[in-house]
Amino acid sequence: MKSISKKMTLFTVMLVVISLLVATFASVAIIYTTTKSLTEQTLTETATVAADRVTWELKAIQNVAIQAGCNPKLSSPIYTNSQKQREVDTIAANFGLDRGASIDYEGHGSNGIEYADREYYKAAMEGKTTITEPMIGRSNGKLSVIIAAPIWKNGELNTEVVGCVYFVPDEEFLNDVVRAIKVNENGAAYIIDKNGNTIADIDMQLVRDGENIQKIAEEDTNYTALAQAHEKMEAGETGFAEYVSGGISKYIGYAPISGTNGWSIAVTVHSDDYMVHCFRGLIILAIICAASAVAGGIIAGIISRKIGKPIRLCAERIEKLSEGDLTSPVPMVKSHDEVKILAKSAAKVVNEQNAMISDIGNILSNMAQGNFDVHSNDADNTYRGDYKVLIESVRNINRRLNDTLSQISIAGDQVSSGSEQVSAGAQSLAQGATEQAASVEELAATIQNINAHISATSQDCQKGRQLVDETAEYIGAANEKMQNLTAAMQEINDASTEIGKIIQTIEDIAFQTNILALNAAVEAARVGEAGKGFAVVADEVRNLAGKSADAAHDTTVLIERAVAAVENGNNITNETAQAVSEVEARSGGVSDIVNKIAAASLEQSDMVKQVNIGVEQISNVVQTNSATAEESAAASQELSAQAQTLQKLVSRFTFREE
Structure with a gap:
């Protein structure tokens, strides 16, 4: 078993180590998170600044092209192509551009090349300024970015487009821009277009080869993380990502380049360049943690020994007390703190328990000899606090044993007299049981x-x-048949209603026919002699229409009577159906009552059978009671003899007076 000093030392060391480990891991987590967050912020902001720089560079060349488009010499028909080409070359040289050319309205270039099929030429003729994707030039085979702008008539901006002027910066223009973006020694930058192709990089060969990370990732899964970042770049997002390239963990920040056709720039660094400080902090914190643990262990060992030794001596004395040693001395403690209080308390416990055990032993010894009239020597001073329960318990034992033995003595007298009465009663019970048996047999026959x-x-x-x-x-x-009859009456009623609607339609037709015949007669009268035949026909049609209307009216009257009769029959049918339904319901109630009577009869029959079984059981019990009564009489006589023996035993005890 470990001593308390060792436990205190171990606990203190563990507490120090755990606290230091928690503080270390928390510090490392904070340093790592902060470093990564700052790296993400730095790279994202660097990518945004780099994108703005590329935009500014392209914008500067765009402005050169726009200003050249407003040069009246390039739009003037007086100047020859060679003169216009010299003007463009002068502008290109002044702004450090590689080359340029002027294109007329028909697509003829001032340098003798046809441009009518070029997309940037078509956009310029629509009044748009264009920056093309990097492409291999048809004339010189160089990688070129073309900035084209419209040439305005007489050099007046936003008037009539009469041609196109374009300029091409140096082949390494975009590469020089990304080379200038240097975050640290291992940092780099590159630009991709909207299709994910690399259009600017430190390595010009990658640009010439048209490197596309998404396509590479389809064959090599190591590029999956970088390909996902490129997808977001193509979507025009600004962000941060992690990936592994060539076994090296890297961070990438990216941002879109405004004013272009979906270009995006990325800035990459080695993650170790930023996380090395975090690793150094981890090593320093680990060293501090180890040194603190050692120092804490030494200090804890010294303190725990000063506290643990007196406690150990007191514990050994109390352990002897638990083994029954009430005479060994209690160790002396020179300190003036809680340990001294512990030693005094241990000595007090030993002395008081010695006094209590001696007093309780005296009381129990007298009770064992049959003397219950015994008391404690000094209960108020010996038993204090929770120890009072001991003397109270001993007193309760004494009192209850005294009361119990006294009651046993009284009970012995009562048992002796009661046993004689039980014997007489048992004889009477046997006689009554015989009479009950005869009555039970008569009851069974009646059941x-x-x-x-x-x-x-x-x-x-x-x-x-x-x-x-x-x-x-x-x-x-x-x-059911009555319900079918009701449904049929309803169908007749519905059909009569439909016939009424048809008759109404016939009356409407007859009315319209009469109107038409009247109009025809009027028109025939206007015609004169030639229309007499038509007037006679119209008059006959009017007569027929009137007869149709009369017949329809008579039919309507008959239908209404039939409908009234059907409705009357329907009402009578419904009343009859209702009466039949009520009879069916009442017959169901009668059936339920009869079923209940039958069920009750069956239940009564079962109950009578149970009663019959119970009567048989009563008969058996009565016979058993008769035999038991005879046995009780014999046992009562034996009980009387035992009660007399009990009285002799109780007379040996001395009882206390209440």
């Missing part, structure tokens, strides 16, 4: 008769229930 009547009643109920069920089936069939 058999009741069971026979209940069985007959149950059979009659079964027959009645069968008749009621058959009646309910007939009533149900009649109710």
